[in-house]
Amino acid sequence: MSAAEGGRAPLDPADVDLAVDLCGLRMPTPVMTASGCAAAGRELDQFFDVTSIGAVVTKSIMRSPRSGRPTPRMVETPSGMLNSIGLQGPGIDAFLARDLPWLVQRGARAFVSIAGETADEYVELARRVGQAPGVAGIEVNISCPNVENRGMVFACDPDSSYRVLSEVRPHIPDDIPVFAKLTPDVTDITIVAGAAADAGADGVTVINTLLGIAMDPDTLRPRLGGVTGGLSGPAVRPVAVRAVWQIRRALPDLPIIGVGGIRTGFDALEMVLAGAAAVQVGTVIFHDPSAPVRVADELRDELAVRGFASLDEVRGLAHV
Amino acid sequence: MTVTQARGRVVSRTPVGDYHHLVIAVEGIAEHTRPGHFVALAVGGADSGMLLRRAFSIYRTSTTGRYGPTVEVVFAAHGKGTRWMADLAPEDEIDVVGPMGRPFALPKEKVACILVGGGYGSAPMFSLASALRERGSSAHFVLGAATTPRLFGVLEANRVGSSVHVTTEDGSTGTRGRVTDVLEGLVDDVEAAVVYACGPMGMLRAVADLAEDAGAWSQCVVEESMACGVGVCMTCVLPVEGEDGLVRMVRSCVEGPVFRGDRVRWDAVGTIPPGTLGAPR
Ligand SMILES: Cc1cc2nc3c(=O)[nH]c(=O)nc-3n(C[C@H](O)[C@H](O)[C@H](O)COP(=O)(O)OP(=O)(O)OC[C@H]3O[C@@H](n4cnc5c(N)ncnc54)[C@H](O)[C@@H]3O)c2cc1C
Numbered sequence: 001m002s003a004a005e006g007g008r009a010p011l012d013p014a015d016v017d018l019a020v021d022l023c024g025l026r027m028p029t030p031v032m033t034a035s036g037c038a039a040a041g042r043e044l045d046q047f048f049d050v051t052s053i054g055a056v057v058t059k060s061i062m063r064s065p066r067s068g069r070p071t072p073r074m075v076e077t078p079s080g081m082l083n084s085i086g087l088q089g090p091g092i093d094a095f096l097a098r099d100l101p102w103l104v105q106r107g108a109r110a111f112v113s114i115a116g117e118t119a120d121e122y123v124e125l126a127r128r129v130g131q132a133p134g135v136a137g138i139e140v141n142i143s144c145p146n147v148e149n150r151g152m153v154f155a156c157d158p159d160s161s162y163r164v165l166s167e168v169r170p171h172i173p174d175d176i177p178v179f180a181k182l183t184p185d186v187t188d189i190t191i192v193a194g195a196a197a198d199a200g201a202d203g204v205t206v207i208n209t210l211l212g213i214a215m216d217p218d219t220l221r222p223r224l225g226g227v228t229g230g231l232s233g234p235a236v237r238p239v240a241v242r243a244v245w246q247i248r249r250a251l252p253d254l255p256i257i258g259v260g261g262i263r264t265g266f267d268a269l270e271m272v273l274a275g276a277a278a279v280q281v282g283t284v285i286f287h288d289p290s291a292p293v294r295v296a297d298e299l300r301d302e303l304a305v306r307g308f309a310s311l312d313e314v315r316g317l318a319h320v
Numbered sequence: 321m322t323v324t325q326a327r328g329r330v331v332s333r334t335p336v337g338d339y340h341h342l343v344i345a346v347e348g349i350a351e352h353t354r355p356g357h358f359v360a361l362a363v364g365g366a367d368s369g370m371l372l373r374r375a376f377s378i379y380r381t382s383t384t385g386r387y388g389p390t391v392e393v394v395f396a397a398h399g400k401g402t403r404w405m406a407d408l409a410p411e412d413e414i415d416v417v418g419p420m421g422r423p424f425a426l427p428k429e430k431v432a433c434i435l436v437g438g439g440y441g442s443a444p445m446f447s448l449a450s451a452l453r454e455r456g457s458s459a460h461f462v463l464g465a466a467t468t469p470r471l472f473g474v475l476e477a478n479r480v481g482s483s484v485h486v487t488t489e490d491g492s493t494g495t496r497g498r499v500t501d502v503l504e505g506l507v508d509d510v511e512a513a514v515v516y517a518c519g520p521m522g523m524l525r526a527v528a529d530l531a532e533d534a535g536a537w538s539q540c541v542v543e544e545s546m547a548c549g550v551g552v553c554m555t556c557v558l559p560v561e562g563e564d565g566l567v568r569m570v571r572s573c574v575e576g577p578v579f580r581g582d583r584v585r586w587d588a589v590g591t592i593p594p595g596t597l598g599a600p601r
């Protein structure tokens with residue numbers, strides 16, 4: 001007997017409350033954009049009202065302008081894609097002068113993603129973003145290489161994850177939630193999540209892309225200019241749901257943002273059932289630029305047919 | 321600029337030479353289209369594993385036909401997505417985003433213009449020719465391809481063009497050789513002020529260089545792999561020199577796909593040339 005048949009009467013979707021409180025940040029829906037898949041929100045505002053979604057998570061910003069890696073930077077793979085953008089971006093000065101003010105003025109919840117190659121870089125970025133007016137949250141993307149530590153990815157190592165988050169947290173006002181974005185390319189993601197939480201992160205965002213390579217049938221060499229790339233899209237969703245599930249199990253009180261391959265409202269519900277407090281949609285935006293709104297609408301319907309009036313009723317439900 | 325995402329309905333798909341000519345009835349796009357714009361089509365159907373849209377130059381639009389507003393593209397079936405498109409039939413549905421990109425810049429004065437199309441790259445040139453001629457400029461066509469079936473639109477060029485030159489590499493139609501072989505003389509003959517080009521990267525580079533040497537402006541439509549087409553992902557970049565002399569990795573979907581030929585660092589496409597803004601040091 002399914003849960004829907006198990007007694008709950010379907011609701012009118014209009015009676016489902018999708019609002020969430022993410023560590024004090026109130027969002028009308030749990031659906032945010034994923035970093036790197038929405039730039040700073042402006043382009044997507046042509047397709048939907050960016051103030052209507054949970055939050056706009058901006059492309060990871062670094063200290064200096066970055067050109068990124070050579071092209072080709074993208075390969076389509078079954079139900080997914082590999083990208084090797086290499087964090088191309090304008091640098092923090094231009095971001096604070098131009099991109100962030102637009103989002104804030106527009107009235108969107110701006111969740112700023114920051115990335116650095118050294119712990120000091122993260123600190124400087126955290127301080128500057130933390131002081132900027134209108135920031136709703138900060139996502140610390142520690143899924144990039146740490147130049148101080150032989151290029152190893154920060155989030156592959158609990159100690160470097162702890163170090164970055166503990167140095168960053170004091171520079172950000174307490175009322176701005178700080179999430180650590182983790183990579184699934186580790187043996188035990190719960191240990192890294194625990195380290196981030198111990199260091200003062202308010203929650204974790206999982207998952208970033210998985211490292212992959214695709215070969216060119218003509219040249220018989222890697223297709224991406226950057227050789228390796230990050231795999232994303234529906235192909236990675238089970239990995240993401242697993243990561244959310246494991247972290248919820250290990251750290252039941254740690255807020256989790258679930259991201260990876262969400263394409264439909266049910267995909268978002270899967271994350272919430274596994275324990276996510278909010279979700280992000282990334283690659284699917286490339287297919288359907290209105291996806292952040294559509295996924296929320298579909299999630300509302302998924303809850304309504306099963307007779308759930310709010311997200312609190314389903315969060316982590318798969319664990320009980 | 322208005323970009324719309326809308327569900328379209330296939331009106332027809334007809335083979336033309338080695339290509340397919342696709343007419344889609346779709347609301348909200350035709351009326352905003354200018355020559356040089358492109359559309360991005362979702363391929364593979366609702367449950368497809370093909371996530372990324374495919375970009376196509378807009379060949380023609382109509383706002384008054386019996387199917388309502390329509391958008392037309394010409395495509396070559398070579399990969400998975402375009403092969404799926406080659407099976408489209410009337411009444412099939414297809415999701416369309418458009419019009420996208422920056423269109424061709426049109427000269428303010430009445431001047432001589434040359435429109436160079438390589439293969440299906442001629443598709444965006446016919447609406448451009450009409451726009452140019454409406455403004456009193458001339459529009460001389462140079463259409464080239466490897467073989468005759470890969471030429472597109474020679475008859476139509478004869479109708480809307482001020483003159484038409486055709487090249488094929490196998491010599492089966494027109495002059496044997498490449499577009500540049502006839503372009504060189506033509507630029508001088510007609511005293512061209514602007515050369516417009518759409519086709520493979522190598523052709524664009526040769527045309528841009530030739531135009532620059534002849535003292536003409538060039539406007540080139542580039543085809544970079546695009547994941548989003550709307551400016552959010554940064555996959556579609558190429559090195560372009562700004563007015564300040566600084567090279568930046570620029571998004572071809574929103575800052576292009578039409579670029580001034582003298583601004584693109586053709587020699588460095590596929591690399592991050594030293595000195596580029598933000599290049600690794
Ligand atoms: C602005 C623009 C205008 C274009 N206009 C036309 C047109 O008028 N007619 C036409 O036939 N083709 C055009 N193309 C190329 C067309 O987008 C590709 O041929 C098509 O995407 C290939 O898809 P596929 O499924 O056959 O190939 P696949 O190899 O299965 O595609 C896999 C991925 O790579 C990308 N890709 C593959 N080849 C190219 C390419 N040559 N250029 C860009 N992306 C590519 C695809 O978009 C897709 O995301 C244009 C491309 C751009 C960027």
Ligand SMILES: Cc1cc2nc3c(=O)[nH]c(=O)nc-3n(C[C@H](O)[C@H](O)[C@H](O)COP(=O)(O)O)c2cc1C
Nearest residue numbers: 034035036060083141207208232233260261282283
């Ligand atoms: C083109 C592209 C660029 C990305 N850039 C970033 C980035 O700058 N920072 C970051 O934390 N994650 C980045 N990501 C990862 C996404 O935020 C997300 O974690 C991942 O793609 C999985 O979600 P998805 O399957 O919904 O896309 C990027 C992903 C893609 C596809």
Ligand code: FES
Nearest residue numbers: 549551553554573
């Ligand atoms: S294709 Fe995404 S930015 Fe151009």
